[in-house]
Amino acid sequence: MSVRIKLTLSYVGFLMIAGTLLLVAAWVFLMRGTPNTLVVPDLSDFRRVFDPHSFGPVVFVPAAVLVLGFLLVFGLVGGWILAGRVLAPLSRITDATRRAAKGSLSYRIELEGPKDEFRELADSFDAMLARLEVHVAEQQRFAANASHELRTPLAITQTLLDVARNDPNRDSGELDDRLRAVNARAIDLTEALLLLSRAGQRSNTGEHVDLSLIAEEATETLLPFAEKRGVTIETSGDIAPTVGSHALLLQMTTNLLHNGIVHNLPESGTVQVSTAIGPESVMLTVENTGDKLSSQLASTLTEPFQRGTERLRTDHAGVGLGLAIVKSIVQAHDGTLTLSPRAAGGLRVAVQLPAARRSP
Incomplete structure (x- = not known):
């Protein structure tokens, strides 16, 4: 009936x-x-x-x-x-x-009339369809980009093997080094994709962490790499307690620092790391010197495999997933990520997370 x-x-x-x-x-x-x-x-x-x-x-x-x-x-x-x-x-x-x-997913109800129960249900359904449409489009674009990125090292490997087979007198040591480099890039890309998929899941650990200590740990890890590239890391700030996964938050901070070191000035560059605490949130800020960026370019840098042409360094280009992983980790911890270009050149990245409740 x-x-x-x-x-x-x-x-x-x-x-x-x-x-x-x-x-x-x-x-x-x-x-x-x-x-x-x-x-x-x-x-x-x-x-x-x-x-x-x-x-x-x-x-x-x-x-x-x-x-x-x-x-x-x-x-x-x-x-x-x-x-x-x-x-x-x-x-x-x-x-x-x-x-x-x-x-x-492009169809919308767009129900008119008074705002009754049916109108609220229709509006909620339209909002859900809009989010699903955006999510599906992002997944399709991500799958296409991932396939392209994974195909590149495989094609290079195939080319090197074909050249080696046609040229028996080619130095095997040089071929081995190039194959190792290509294989290492493919491994890095695969691990980054796996980390990105895990980072999109919400953190349920409920572990109390301090962003200032995590920033110091990431700085100590990347300090030799920064010195090798002539970049100075400056840290400052207050204790910033929050709740989440220590491993993911450390990965987030490491990616931000690594991004600031790689995309910096050729020499005498700096990366500033600071933490702050507010009434209901904590803030982690990473600023680096570098070339001037446009606001449009800065807003797209969190997309997977998105690289700004002005910021691409051929010696350490990465796999294009660093800031995308940061964005997923921040969203998994109910935080917000803000990217803005610095007036003097470079990028400013601000991560805002919910502050941990203080004990009475």
């Missing part, structure tokens, strides 16, 4: 009960002071219903039967129409659900 039929029958049942109670009340009022006898109407009584000069207990019963019959027909027709009008938005939502199940 459909919902429309159920609503119609419910409306008719309520109408019939109300009509019956009304007629019983009228019958009781009409029979006051008369003998309590059961009136059994016949055909002549039904004819007398339409006689305006005849009215009494004998005529009341046939009239009540006719009224109830009218209420039954009126309730069925009116209830069916009213139920159809009330359930009309639900049919549009159902149609949108079927289209989404078939893969059409």
Whole structure:
């Protein structure tokens, strides 16, 4: 039984009960002071219903039967129409659900009218479809980029093997070194993809960590690499307690520092790392010197495999997933990530995370 039929029958049942109670009340009022006898109407009584000069207990019963019959027909027709009008938005939502199940995520209900329960449901469904459409587009773009990035080292390896097979006198040591380098890049890319998939999951560890200590740990790890490239790392800030995964937050900070070191000035560059605490959040900020960037370019650097042409260094280009991993880790910890170009050149990255509750 459909919902429309159920609503119609419910409306008719309520109408019939109300009509019956009304007629019983009228019958009781009409029979006051008369003998309590059961009136059994016949055909002549039904004819007398339409006689305006005849009215009494004998005529009341046939009239009540006719009224109830009218209420039954009126309730069925009116209830069916009213139920159809009330359930009309639900049919549009159902149609949108079927289209989404078939893969059409661009359709929107856009329900008009007062903001009732159906309007709120339709608006929520439209918002969900919009998020799903964006997510699917990102996944498709990511899959295409990942396939392209993984195909590159495999194609290089195939080319090197073909050249070595056609040239028996080629130095095997040089070929071995190049194959090792290409294989190492493929391994780095695969590990970065695995880390990106894990970073997208929400952290459930509930571990209390201090961003200032994590920044110091990441700085100590990358200090030799920074000195080799002539980059100075400056750390400052307050204790910044938060709750999350120590391993993921360390990976996030390491990626930010590594990104600031690699995409810096050719010499005498600096990377500034600072932490701060607010009433309800903690902040980790990483700033690096470098070439001037546009706001449009800075806003796209968190996309997977997105590299700014002005910031690409051929000696250590990476796999293009560093800031994408940072973004996933920040989202998994209910934080916000902000990238903005510095006026003097370089990039400023700010990570804001919920502060850990202080013990009383």
